Amino acid sequence: MDKDFKPNIVGFLCNWCSYAGADLAGSNKLEIKPFLSVVKVMCSSRVNSNLVLTSFLWGADGVLIAGCHPGDCHYEKGNYYARRRFALLKKIMESLNLEPQRLQLSWVSASEGKRYAEVVNKFAEDITKIGPSPFRKNQNL
Amino acid sequence: MSDVLKIKKPVEEGITEFLKFLLEKNKVKGIFTLRKAGKTDSFSYSLITDVEEIKNAAPLTPIMPANAGQLLSSFTLEDAIKEPIAVVIRPCELRAFVELTKRTQANMENIYLISSTCAGVFPLKSAQNGKFSQLLPKYWEAAKKSEVLASLRPTCTACEHFVPALADITISVVGNKNLTEECSLHLNTSKGEELAQGAPGNKTTEKLNDKELAQLKELRLKEREKLFASVNDKNLGLAGLVKTFAPCLSCHGCRQVCPICFCTLCDFDSKTHEDTASHYQSELNQKGGARVPSGTIFFHTGRMIHMAVSCVNCGMCSDVCPADIPVATLFSMVGESLQKLFDYLPGRDLEEPAPSETFIENEFAGLGE
Numbered sequence: 001m002d003k004d005f006k007p008n009i010v011g012f013l014c015n016w017c018s019y020a021g022a023d024l025a026g027s028n029k030l031e032i033k034p035f036l037s038v039v040k041v042m043c044s045s046r047v048n049s050n051l052v053l054t055s056f057l058w059g060a061d062g063v064l065i066a067g068c069h070p071g072d073c074h075y076e077k078g079n080y081y082a083r084r085r086f087a088l089l090k091k092i093m094e095s096l097n098l099e100p101q102r103l104q105l106s107w108v109s110a111s112e113g114k115r116y117a118e119v120v121n122k123f124a125e126d127i128t129k130i131g132p133s134p135f136r137k138n139q140n141l
Numbered sequence: 142m143s144d145v146l147k148i149k150k151p152v153e154e155g156i157t158e159f160l161k162f163l164l165e166k167n168k169v170k171g172i173f174t175l176r177k178a179g180k181t182d183s184f185s186y187s188l189i190t191d192v193e194e195i196k197n198a199a200p201l202t203p204i205m206p207a208n209a210g211q212l213l214s215s216f217t218l219e220d221a222i223k224e225p226i227a228v229v230i231r232p233c234e235l236r237a238f239v240e241l242t243k244r245t246q247a248n249m250e251n252i253y254l255i256s257s258t259c260a261g262v263f264p265l266k267s268a269q270n271g272k273f274s275q276l277l278p279k280y281w282e283a284a285k286k287s288e289v290l291a292s293l294r295p296t297c298t299a300c301e302h303f304v305p306a307l308a309d310i311t312i313s314v315v316g317n318k319n320l321t322e323e324c325s326l327h328l329n330t331s332k333g334e335e336l337a338q339g340a341p342g343n344k345t346t347e348k349l350n351d352k353e354l355a356q357l358k359e360l361r362l363k364e365r366e367k368l369f370a371s372v373n374d375k376n377l378g379l380a381g382l383v384k385t386f387a388p389c390l391s392c393h394g395c396r397q398v399c400p401i402c403f404c405t406l407c408d409f410d411s412k413t414h415e416d417t418a419s420h421y422q423s424e425l426n427q428k429g430g431a432r433v434p435s436g437t438i439f440f441h442t443g444r445m446i447h448m449a450v451s452c453v454n455c456g457m458c459s460d461v462c463p464a465d466i467p468v469a470t471l472f473s474m475v476g477e478s479l480q481k482l483f484d485y486l487p488g489r490d491l492e493e494p495a496p497s498e499t500f501i502e503n504e505f506a507g508l509g510e
């Protein structure tokens with residue numbers, strides 16, 4: 001494992017739950033690994049799979065999609081669709097042997113600042129262990 | 142058990158005679174089927190309204206110049222066809238037609254669906270060297286015996302859904318020992334019965350030949366394993382994927398002929414994904430080199446995300462690829478894994494929503510940890 005490796009992780013956080021959760025973690029001064037580039041989306045269902053794919057193609061080592069817990073989506077059903085879409089994309093990565101561990105979905109509510117920090121830190125740790133994404137250096141995409 | 146109309150003629154002649162009867166007796170206003178085009182071995186799908194023209198119909202010729210589901214969508218997209226027509230199409234074409242109808246890209250009203258237990262089709266290239274007719278005796282022999290011909294379209298050798306779902310009439314081909322003497326039309330629905338009312342031939346009742354069909358299925362499943370292994374043997378991964386698509390010229394022909402790719406403006410042709418100078422610049426800075434044109438892996442994996450769950454395994458995409466990339470094999474393989482995940486089979490049921498358009502509240506409970 002490369003000790004100097006600092007992963008590049010893209011985090012799509014839904015505005016109403018997970019982004020607020022991140023905010024709470026921040027105001028509580030919880031320690032969070034600085035590897036996540038946050039993209040605020042209105043709902044986890046906004047995360048069109050092409051956004052995830054583009055993130056990987058442009059060199060992300062991991063992609064985290066975070067939204068409200070099932071039943072709590074601000075738009076009622078958004079995260080159910082997001083979950084299906086995630087399952088589909090994950091399965092495609094699995095079938096093509098494209099390191100599906102680099103993609104994660106997590107439910108984080110607005111009051112779960114602590115959980116937010118745990119989720120991000122754990123994911124950052126996992127990705128650090130896996131190492132840099134093969135997309136990073138590939139000139140043939 | 143279903144009612145069966147038996148016409149004492151070789152299968153293709155028999156069905157042609159039946160189609161002629163439909164036009165003559167005004168049961169339908171038109172027939173959509175393959176037709177000989179010119180003197181050579183060329184065939185195209187056509188709408189025939191002139192009884193005289195039926196002699197050029199080639200309804201069971203084992204070639205697929207386009208997926209008929211896509212063609213039927215092209216003239217039923219705006220509105221249902223006004224007068225009844227009968228279509229003779231293969232099971233995967235019918236499944237594509239159903240998928241398109243589900244997505245309001247086609248309309249099945251006024252259409253009588255005739256299909257067959259399908260022995261497969263040859264690659265388009267085999268009808269381009271003037272020797273196509275020489276392939277046919279072997280084809281019909283293999284069909285009779287429920288065997289798999291290695292020279293078929295690769296996806297056909299590996300297709301397990303060769304018994305049509307939702308057809309009004311099914312022509313018995315696979316494993317039918319009498320197909321050079323008689324044509325058996327299984328009347329599956331009341332619409333099918335209605336068409337066959339008064340047609341020349343004898344009516345009986347019988348089941349499709351389950352045993353022979355099961356035999357072919359078993360063989361095809363074995364082929365399927367081999368076929369999937371052929372694209373998977375390098376274990377894919379990014380390196381394998383890059384290698385597989387290295388010769389891709391980005392013509393997007395595979396998408397053009399795919400019946401499931403119905404968008405008027407494909408996301409991958411839109412400005413959204415046009416790579417600008419600054420993108421290339423950052424690629425060069427980061428990687429010290431970039432493929433031009435870029436976006437090959439993006440296009441193929443992106444297209445997979447959009448449609449592979451509804452891939453009907455027709456093989457059109459591989460067949461038109463100028464670079465001989467096994468596109469259909471990959472899409473079928475990934476498609477199958479998605480279809481298993483969602484317990485979905487494209488085209489089996491008009492009422493079954495496409496997986497991305499629905500959800501179940503308590504599914505995938507483990508996700509989101």
Ligand code: SF4
Nearest residue numbers: 389390392393395462
């Ligand atoms: S048809 Fe072949 S060459 Fe053309 S885009 Fe598809 S895979 Fe690439």
Ligand code: SF4
Nearest residue numbers: 399452453455456458
């Ligand atoms: S991806 Fe290829 S095999 Fe699948 S439906 Fe489209 S054209 Fe047919």
Ligand code: FES
Nearest residue numbers: 014043067068078
């Ligand atoms: S608003 Fe948070 S998941 Fe939909």
